[in-house]
Amino acid sequence: MVNNPIPTDLPSESRKAARILQAFIDPATAKGVDNVIPPNILANCKGLAILTVIKAGFVWSGRAGSGLVVARLADGTWSAPSCIGTASVGFGGQIGAEMTDFVIVLNSTSAVKAFSLGGNVTLGGNLSVAAGPYGRNAEGNIAVGHVAPIYSYSKTSGLFVGVSIEGSAIIERKDANAKFYGRKVSAKELLSGTVPPPREADSLYRALNLRADNYRSGSVNRGPPPPVPSRSKGTYAVAMFDFDGEQAGDLPFRKGDLIRVTKQSENQNDWWEGECNQQTGSFPANYVKLN
Structure with missing residues (x-):
């Protein structure tokens, strides 16, 4: 383009x-x-x-x-x-x-x-x-x-x-x-x-x-590697920025929203999964702060 x-x-x-x-x-x-x-x-x-x-x-x-x-x-x-x-x-x-x-x-x-x-x-x-x-x-x-x-x-x-x-x-x-x-x-x-x-x-x-x-070893898909299951299903995070979501399966939220993290990795530069405002989906983990 x-x-x-x-x-x-x-x-x-x-x-x-x-x-x-x-x-x-x-x-x-x-x-x-x-x-x-x-x-x-x-x-x-x-x-x-x-x-x-x-x-x-x-x-x-x-x-x-x-x-x-x-x-x-x-x-x-x-x-x-x-x-x-x-x-x-x-x-x-x-x-x-x-x-x-x-x-x-x-x-x-x-x-x-x-x-x-x-x-x-x-x-x-x-x-x-x-x-x-x-x-x-x-x-x-x-x-x-x-x-x-x-x-x-x-x-x-x-x-x-x-x-x-x-x-x-x-x-x-x-x-x-x-x-x-x-x-x-x-x-x-x-x-x-x-x-x-x-x-x-x-x-x-x-x-x-x-x-x-x-990115890992030149292998590219949709950005970072997919998230892996969290050891704790009761993890919560607070949104530090607005995230509107860019494709199907993303979890939109607003700054200050409380997100229940259902899948996460050790790296907060990855994509995680969670629930917020009665919706579920993936989100960039560096947009949130763990509670």
């Missing part, structure tokens, strides 16, 4: 970001586990910027795109998203067009802070950008203390070659944020956790929480 680089509203940007991220963490989509973003990169990052950019031109070229940025909060959850965009003009002996999806991994608090201050963020210079490592073998090859502030991952279709996000100016889309959140709201408020995460971004949070480390 080709993603839309034209700026849209926050719910649409969230769904697009979820699709893009899934393409970088799903071994089936990425054509093998050695082509996904390594699990430890996502597990330790401080935030992510996800966007689609189109570049086209004949001698003169232009680049434009849109997406959003989210930050990991102190408790391990994710912030409300902030809409972002990018645009630039270039000159040179070039002709063609291409569409690129980017996942920009923010590895440091300073990288997240750069997106929190408002105005433009120019990638490169003091906030250096490096091509992110891929696959299973990357985990052992990343030296502790030598991680770049920003890793860039991209998937491109088109005629241009060697596209890079470095040197691009990324702007905060204040109008889109204000329209969605119902008031003027700064990126700093959103990325610091002051504003609660909206349910309209649920698909993005699903993709963020069900990271690549939920």
Whole structure:
């Protein structure tokens, strides 16, 4: 599916970001586990910027795109998203067009802070950008203390070659944020956790929480492995987020609902089964807190 680089509203940007991220963490989509973003990169990052950019031109070229940025909060959850965009003009002996999806991994608090201050963020210079490592073998090859502030991952279709996000100016889309959140709201408020995460971004949070480390040996079905029976049938959990369910057999609930867990695993990144509001079904276990 080709993603839309034209700026849209926050719910649409969230769904697009979820699709893009899934393409970088799903071994089936990425054509093998050695082509996904390594699990430890996502597990330790401080935030992510996800966007689609189109570049086209004949001698003169232009680049434009849109997406959003989210930050990991102190408790391990994710912030409300902030809409972002990018645009630039270039000159040179070039002709063609291409569409690129980017996942920009923010590895440091300073990288997240750069997106929190408002105005433009120019990638490169003091906030250096490096091509992110891929696959299973990357985990052992990343030296502790030598991680770049920003890793860039991209998937491109088109005629241009060697596209890079470095040197691009990324702007905060204040109008889109204000329209969605119902008031003027700064990126700093959103990325610091002051504003609660909206349910309209649920698909993005699903993709963020069900990271690549939920896949096993490149075998992919519907996300994580199926749940195994719990040792205790009397386990209860409280929902920390809204979950609407995305397919038949899912168990929908709202934040604060009490769920009786009927099947669970040792890993809370798996799918469990339970009962809530006179319904039964499967749900992402990292959306709940055990009582």
